[in-house]
Structures are given as C-alpha cells and as structure tokens.
Amino acid sequence: MAPVFLIWAPPYATTSSGIRALYRLCHHLNEAGYPSAMVARRIKRLPKWNIPFHRGGVGDSIVIYPEIVPGNPLAAEKVVRWALNDPGLLGGETTYADEEMVFVYDPQRLEAVSRAVKEPLGPRRVLWMGLIDPDVIYPDPSVPKTIDCSFIYKGRALSERFPLPEGIAIEALEDRTPNMAALGDTLRRTRTLYSYDHYSNVLREAAISGCELRVIGEDGVWHDPRGCSCPKNIWWYDDLLGSYARRYSDSAFTHDFVREVRTRWSVPQAAPPGKLRRFWRRFRPFG
Incomplete structure (x- = not known):
C-alpha cells in the first residue's frame, strides 16, 4: 500500500x-x-x-x-x-x-x-x-512602528532599474528575517514596505501587520498594490484580515x-x- x-x-x-x-x-x-x-x-x-x-x-x-x-x-x-x-x-x-x-x-x-x-x-x-500563519503574522497596534523596509526577492531586475526613494533610511527585509517569527516581528514594527516583488505573499502579511505598502511598476512609479490593476499583482481576496486565520487552518x-x-x-x-x-x-x- x-x-x-x-x-x-x-x-x-x-x-x-x-x-x-x-x-x-x-x-x-x-x-x-x-x-x-x-x-x-x-x-x-x-x-x-x-x-x-x-x-x-x-x-x-x-x-x-x-x-x-x-x-x-x-x-x-x-x-x-x-x-x-x-x-x-x-x-x-x-x-x-x-x-x-x-x-x-x-x-x-x-x-x-x-x-x-x-x-x-x-x-x-x-x-x-491560505498561507498566512496567525501565530506569527498578526496586527499589534501597541508596537511602535520605527522602521521602513524594502523587499526584492523576485524583483531583482526592477531593483536594478529603479532605486529606492531618497531621503529615507530603509532596511532590507530579507536581512532581518531568518525565520517566520522574525518576519512577523519586523513587519509589526515597519511603517512602509517598499517591494520590488509585486507577486509575493509577503505583501498580504505586511498588510495584515499594519504596514503601508508600496510596489514599483514597470513605469518606475511607486504605488499601493491593493488598488492597482498590474498584471503581476497578487490576489487580494475579500476580508483578508478577518479570514486569514481560518483559511490557514482549513483543510x-x-x-x-x-x-x-x-x-x-x-x-x-x-x-x-x-x-x-x-x-x-x-x-x-x-x-
């Protein structure tokens, strides 16, 4: 068998x-x-x-x-x-x-x-x-948001064409997140996530954690992915914050x-x- x-x-x-x-x-x-x-x-x-x-x-x-x-x-x-x-x-x-x-x-x-x-x-x-683990990804308004982060992953080519916004101290999310617990902790302390990867679950995780989101388009314009029609955008399903925990555990x-x-x-x-x-x-x- x-x-x-x-x-x-x-x-x-x-x-x-x-x-x-x-x-x-x-x-x-x-x-x-x-x-x-x-x-x-x-x-x-x-x-x-x-x-x-x-x-x-x-x-x-x-x-x-x-x-x-x-x-x-x-x-x-x-x-x-x-x-x-x-x-x-x-x-x-x-x-x-x-x-x-x-x-x-x-x-x-x-x-x-x-x-x-x-x-x-x-x-x-x-x-x-659903792939968002509610044990590590969740909002916590009591945590001060003190950093801004960038995320490249599949967006390497775009990152070479378009630099990050000037005048802002931005830390690489990848350097701060060796595991999922660190990812959740970092996102809860992040004001704005600047992402070169438009098709990543990290965007949903950041939104749940209370981050402002900016992705770069092929035209070099930073914008919020939750309201754009870019062809590579992830699927923003209804009631993300209210349903992600249930979706994660439901088989x-x-x-x-x-x-x-x-x-x-x-x-x-x-x-x-x-x-x-x-x-x-x-x-x-x-x-």
Missing part, C-alpha cells in the same frame, strides 16, 4: 511562499485523510505540520510537481502539475504534457497557465490555500481538489485520523 500523493519540493524555506505552499499542501491532505508525503532533497522537520517524508519508490502514488520542475524526474505514471507561477517564468517547461493534470494556485493565473495546455483550464483547476479545500483528480484517476475515500495513523505505522519506507 502506497501513499495517495507524493509532493516534490525544494528544501524548505520560509522566504518562499511557493515552497511553503508545497509543504502545507501535504499537511492539509493528511489532515483531510488522504495519505501524502514529501519528496525533498533535504529534510526539515516542521513540528506543527503533518508531513512525512518519502524514502522509497513512487509506486502507484500520484506525484505533484510545481511548475519549476522540468519533465517527470520520478517517472511517475500519474502526474499533477501545480503552477504556482507562470509556466517557465522561474524554471521548468512552458508547456505541459496532455497526460498531466494541471492546476493553478492563483485564480488570476488561469489564463496564463491555460496557454501551456491543450484545453483551457476552468475554476475547478484552482488549488488555493476542506482538499476535497474539491481530490474530486477533480478523481475525474482521471482513482483516489481512495478519506481515511479517519485513527486509520491514517495506522497506515503510517505500517508503511515503513516513510519517516
């Missing part, structure tokens, strides 16, 4: 929302009763997350690859391609094989990812979850995902928690 899903991922990194999403998906699938495990080059245990790690063959499992992985390195017979960004933008292929089931993370990327497949993708191919979205996967492959019914624990005790190739 093999896990239902195996999820390929780079080594865990708090700085990448895409990587966090891959590990978090494994957690949610297990919490919902679908045995799942990670395939990663370096193992990092995350105590609060239900994520076993792969130590054996693929077998009959459905393998989930992010869009940055070219081809099918695990030679899996059943492949789900999860496009966390535009195909080919950060690596991987610009088109996907007909045999793959392609999903997108952000509903705003449906059109772009549809160009990488034969048939247009619809809303049932959106696999989205119910996995059932819609599994329902769509079943249109192509067989997926067992969700197992109750006790049965899932017995499954992992029996399946020794997984830690």
